[in-house]
Amino acid sequence: MPVEQGGGIVSEAEDGTVAALAGLREVDHARLPRLDGALMFLLIADIATALVALIHVYILVLEMFLWTRPAGRRAFGLTREFAGQTKVLAANQGLYNGFLAAGLVYGLVLGPAGYGVRMFFLACVLVAGIYGAATASRRILFVQALPAAVALALVLSAR
Numbered sequence: 001m002p003v004e005q006g007g008g009i010v011s012e013a014e015d016g017t018v019a020a021l022a023g024l025r026e027v028d029h030a031r032l033p034r035l036d037g038a039l040m041f042l043l044i045a046d047i048a049t050a051l052v053a054l055i056h057v058y059i060l061v062l063e064m065f066l067w068t069r070p071a072g073r074r075a076f077g078l079t080r081e082f083a084g085q086t087k088v089l090a091a092n093q094g095l096y097n098g099f100l101a102a103g104l105v106y107g108l109v110l111g112p113a114g115y116g117v118r119m120f121f122l123a124c125v126l127v128a129g130i131y132g133a134a135t136a137s138r139r140i141l142f143v144q145a146l147p148a149a150v151a152l153a154l155v156l157s158a159r
Contacts, residue, residue, distance in 0.1 A: 038158070045158040048151035049104055049118055052125060055147060056101035063094030100125050115159060122152040 066072030067090040068083045076083075083090075100121055107117035129145025 041154070042158040045151065045154035046108055048147070048154045049108055049122065052122065052147050052151045053101045053104035053108070055144065056097045056104070056125070059144075060094045060098040060101065063090045063097065065094075067091070067094075100128070115155070118155050119152070122148050122155065126152060 062072050062075050066075075067078075067087050068080070072078070073080065073083050078086075103117060103121035103124070107114035107121060110117060125148035126145055129140055129143075129148055133139075133141035133145060
């Protein structure tokens with residue numbers, strides 16, 4: 001059993017060697033808070049929802065601020081000319097993605113009371129992702145719809 005000695009922990013292994021860990025103290029693991037299964041599942045669902053929100057903040061930045069710059073054009077496979085012609089439309093689309101992210105964050109901030117808000121906005125993201133995959137790029141299915149579907153399933157299961 002490790003014992004505190006001189007500001008650190010010194011322990012003796014079965015083979016008689018001594019290990020010293022400076023600055024560490026023995027921890028009574030029985031007194032540490034534990035997450036039960038349901039709480040852990042809820043935490044995973046919240047993390048998945050937060051990741052979907054972060055994806056949409058990233059999309060907002062790409063569409064509203066980087067659309068005509070190399071990073072934005074590369075992300076969406078745009079020519080300089082097309083990006084310039086569609087800049088206003090992209091900014092509007094980016095704003096909508098920002099609203100999706102804001103709704104997801106709001107649902108998270110509400111805690112358990114935000115269940116319905118999270119479900120609504122995750123469903124909106126899922127529908128938008130499926131529609132985008134069908135009409136614009138199949139890649140949207142994996143970037144937007146799949147993460148939303150996973151988060152939606154986790155939130156449903158955690159309830």
